[in-house]
Amino acid sequence: MRRERRELLLRVIDLCESVRRNELDPFEVRVGEFLQRLRELLPKLRDLQDLYLDLQALVGLTEVILRQGEWIRHRSSLLYLDPLLISLKVQVMSPRELAEILVEAWHPTVELEALSLPALSEAKEYWTNLPPLEERRRELGEGEGGVGELPLEELQRMGILRREEFERLLTELWEELKKSAGEKGVSYWRFISAPTFEETVRRAWLVSFLVSYGYAGMELKPLEDDLLLFPYSSPQRREESMSVPVSLSEEKWREKRGRERRG
Amino acid sequence: MEERGEAELREKLARAAQLLFFKHHAQPGARGWELKRALGRDYEKILQVLEEEVSKLGLTIKKVSEGGEPESDRYFLTLKGHPTLTEARTFGWRIDDLAMLTVALAHLLAKGGKAPFKEVEGILEEKFPKFRVEPTLERFIRMGYLSEDEQGILYVGWRTRAEVDQRALLTLLLGREVKGETPQEEPNRSGGSSQSSPPPS
Numbered sequence: 001m002r003r004e005r006r007e008l009l010l011r012v013i014d015l016c017e018s019v020r021r022n023e024l025d026p027f028e029v030r031v032g033e034f035l036q037r038l039r040e041l042l043p044k045l046r047d048l049q050d051l052y053l054d055l056q057a058l059v060g061l062t063e064v065i066l067r068q069g070e071w072i073r074h075r076s077s078l079l080y081l082d083p084l085l086i087s088l089k090v091q092v093m094s095p096r097e098l099a100e101i102l103v104e105a106w107h108p109t110v111e112l113e114a115l116s117l118p119a120l121s122e123a124k125e126y127w128t129n130l131p132p133l134e135e136r137r138r139e140l141g142e143g144e145g146g147v148g149e150l151p152l153e154e155l156q157r158m159g160i161l162r163r164e165e166f167e168r169l170l171t172e173l174w175e176e177l178k179k180s181a182g183e184k185g186v187s188y189w190r191f192i193s194a195p196t197f198e199e200t201v202r203r204a205w206l207v208s209f210l211v212s213y214g215y216a217g218m219e220l221k222p223l224e225d226d227l228l229l230f231p232y233s234s235p236q237r238r239e240e241s242m243s244v245p246v247s248l249s250e251e252k253w254r255e256k257r258g259r260e261r262r263g
Numbered sequence: 264m265e266e267r268g269e270a271e272l273r274e275k276l277a278r279a280a281q282l283l284f285f286k287h288h289a290q291p292g293a294r295g296w297e298l299k300r301a302l303g304r305d306y307e308k309i310l311q312v313l314e315e316e317v318s319k320l321g322l323t324i325k326k327v328s329e330g331g332e333p334e335s336d337r338y339f340l341t342l343k344g345h346p347t348l349t350e351a352r353t354f355g356w357r358i359d360d361l362a363m364l365t366v367a368l369a370h371l372l373a374k375g376g377k378a379p380f381k382e383v384e385g386i387l388e389e390k391f392p393k394f395r396v397e398p399t400l401e402r403f404i405r406m407g408y409l410s411e412d413e414q415g416i417l418y419v420g421w422r423t424r425a426e427v428d429q430r431a432l433l434t435l436l437l438g439r440e441v442k443g444e445t446p447q448e449e450p451n452r453s454g455g456s457s458q459s460s461p462p463p464s
Contacts, residue, residue: 083373087386089436090366095391096348099361101439102368103351105432107341109425110322111291112284255401 002050005041009053012038016060019067026067034061173206174215177231185230188218188246189256197253204248218244275302275309276316283313283324283340290407290421292339299334310338318343327424339425363387363399364408369436371409371419372429380415 012034018024038057045051090098115123180186192203207229210216214236219228227244278301282293298306314324323343328336346354351361367383380400387396400417403409407422423429 083370086369086373086436090369090386091390093439095359095362097439098365099351099358100348101432101435102361102365102427103348104345104435105428106345106351107323107325107343107426107428108346108354109291109325109422110284110340110342111286113286 002047005044006050006053008037008041009050009057012057013053013060016057016064019064020060026064026071029061029064031061031064031068169206170209170213170215173203174210174231177207177210177216177229178233181229181231185219185228188227188229191229193253193256197250200253201248204246208246220244272309272312276313278302279306279309279313280317283338290337292337292425295332295334295336295338298338325425327421337421337425341426359391359395360399360402363391363396364403365432365436366390367400367403367409367417368419368423368427368429368432371417372433377416377418380411380417383417 015024015029019026019029034057038054038061042054045054177186177191180191188207192200192207194200194203207216210231211218211229214232216229216231217236219230221228227246279298282298282301283291285291287293287297295306298310302309310324317323317340321343322340325339325341326336327339348358348361352358366387370383370386371378384396384400387400391399400409404411404417404420407420408427409423410418410420412418419429
């Protein structure tokens with residue numbers, strides 16, 4: 001009999017503990033029934049340990065009631081809304097109506113941008129110390145023609161790349177493109193994106209050869225800020241060609257990788 | 264003596280206005296500790312006086328608490344009232360962008376202040392052109408209306424806490440009558456608008 005009493009107390013304590021750890025819905029605990037049982041039990045408890053457990057169970061049940069109260073307060077507050085209700089509401093509203101709602105609850109911050117005196121002084125110092133453009137160009141060692149490019153032949157001559165190796169890399173990437181693009185094509189950024197920036201640059205470089213040599217085609221998607229890349233089953237000879245400059249910085253790579261991660 | 268006190272107060276008011284108006288680093292406004300350093304311990308009293316001054320211009324000082332010490336609270340100057348939709352468009356906002364922000368915020372608030380990016384994106388894509396949704400959400404993150412953590416969870420951003428009356432937003436959203444497909448009666452024929460969609464108080 002005594003064992004049963006202790007088991008009941010421990011069970012109540014355990015349930016309350018589960019609620020405290022957010023493992024159990026506070027409304028799953030039949031608080032009224034347990035309080036009644038504890039009330040009946042109390043006169044029969046003689047052992048100090050049992051009395052202590054009884055006290056613990058009672059404190060636990062009060063915590064459960066507290067949690068139930070919090071839940072009711074949250075649900076009844078204006079800031080609790082059923083996501084489904086919101087979703088239904090926004091579905092039937094026009095963008096203009098939705099915009100009007102935001103505008104009516106909106107109090108934009110007032111902010112000004114201005115140069116401070118220290119910033120102006122710093123700018124003046126920078127300008128005074130800045131060497132003339134001609135001088136800077138000489139320092140950088142740039143010729144009049146600006147930055148040049150290393151053709152494949154030059155890279156081969158320098159021993160950086162062997163033709164066989166390069167062709168193997170191109171073929172591998174072409175096969176990969178055929179597999180991943182299917183008939184619809186694939187996003188250029190998605191295709192060249194790799195876990196490291198260096199690898200992404202390498203893939204972008206190889207893709208530029210795939211397109212130049214007619215192994216793949218590109219379509220501009222200006223509204224989506226992307227390019228569509230699609231493979232050809234065999235290299236195509238083009239009557240007309242155009243250049244598409246693609247700027248690839250580490251920042252842009254990070255931004256695109258962020259999108260890839262979500263997607 | 265009194266004149267000196269008045270001059271000092273004026274100087275502090277000017278300093279407080281500068282701190283609140285001008286953008287420091289990436290965010291507008293100033294933190295409590297910055298104001299305390301510039302204005303002294305009684306910076307909140309100075310702000311009360313400034314509040315009276317700026318309210319004449321239709322502005323108000325908004326305090327946004329981040330749950331820490333009072334000195335880490337951020338103070339902003341905001342419009343006291345709200346702009347009209349036409350004015351909002353002259354600020355560079357498209358109607359679609361405003362609508363997207365409404366949907367995103369309403370969803371986040373209904374979900375207890377956070378939701379996965381993909382989930383919010385999915386909801387927006389049901390209503391807005393797909394190609395515009397992700398860049399727009401990213402712009403909202405850059406502007407501070409939303410924030411995103413490493414796990415791709417979206418939260419209500421600092422700018423929303425400063426600028427948007429969240430309770431009013433939800434009340435307006437739920438209280439607004441949806442304009443149906445039927446054409447609206449012209450006021451001059453019916454003697455008044457047939458739409459009765461006042462914002463609930």
